[in-house]
Amino acid sequence: DGGITQSPKYLFRKEGQNVTLSCEQNLNHDAMYWYRQDPGQGLRLIYYSQIVNDFQKGDIAEGYSVSREKKESFPLTVTSAQKNPTAFYLCASSPRGREEETQYFGPGTRLLVL
Amino acid sequence: QKEVEQNSGPLSVPEGAIASLNCTYSDRGSQSFFWYRQYSGKSPELIMFIYSNGDKEDGRFTAQLNKASQYVSLLIRDSQPSDSATYLCAVKNFNKFYFGSGTKLNVKP
Numbered sequence: 001d002g003g004i005t006q007s008p009k010y011l012f013r014k015e016g017q018n019v020t021l022s023c024e025q026n027l028n029h030d031a032m033y034w035y036r037q038d039p040g041q042g043l044r045l046i047y048y049s050q051i052v053n054d055f056q057k058g059d060i061a062e063g064y065s066v067s068r069e070k071k072e073s074f075p076l077t078v079t080s081a082q083k084n085p086t087a088f089y090l091c092a093s094s095p096r097g098r099e100e101e102t103q104y105f106g107p108g109t110r111l112l113v114l
Numbered sequence: 115q116k117e118v119e120q121n122s123g124p125l126s127v128p129e130g131a132i133a134s135l136n137c138t139y140s141d142r143g144s145q146s147f148f149w150y151r152q153y154s155g156k157s158p159e160l161i162m163f164i165y166s167n168g169d170k171e172d173g174r175f176t177a178q179l180n181k182a183s184q185y186v187s188l189l190i191r192d193s194q195p196s197d198s199a200t201y202l203c204a205v206k207n208f209n210k211f212y213f214g215s216g217t218k219l220n221v222k223p
Contacts, residue, residue, distance in 0.1 A: 045211075102160050
């Protein structure tokens with residue numbers, strides 16, 4: 001069963017705590033992305049990776065970190081420096097190179113602050 | 115200036131009518147354009163993509179692209195209550211995607 005999985009579905013963070021959101025894909029896609037969506041808003045790009053061991057900051061990278069050690073995995077860490085982390089986090093992947101290729105999204109993780 | 119602009123709505127249409135959703139983009143070099151549907155609390159799902167000027171039809175959906183005017187639209191014919199969702203326009207440039215804030219569509223039975 002091919003696709004993108006994200007875990008957990010819901011995540012609660014305490015003040016000063018770092019939390020990590022998981023994203024795994026078995027679509028053999030080179031590119032992976034992390035977006036944040038706030039209520040009633042569009043998607044804002046946090047980080048993206050075109051290839052293993054390489055990633056670039058998006059528009060709102062401050063307070064977040066990522067790694068890309070394997071093609072299938074692109075975890076996102078929300079650090080204590082991110083002061084307003086409550087949002088819906090979406091991971092996506094895409095084949096690289098062809099302009100008509102779209103992104104495929106995981107089911108999302110909803111992060112809430114205690 | 116935002117990369118991709120959409121009217122936030124809500125756009126209300128009666129069941130069976132045509133819903134017209136619009137999107138403008140700022141980067142003339144943009145090459146591919148996508149429409150996603152997002153139900154509340156769910157992740158976006160692809161409706162259509164288009165990368166040539168003109169119309170592209172898929173079932174009840176038609177995407178229209180005018181690169182000279184930097185404008186892309188989505189028409190939904192015979193709208194159904196199940197089409198009620200937020201529709202996101204996305205523009206792709208060199209493997210980066212830029213999203214509009216979405217238009218909320220309500221189809222009234």
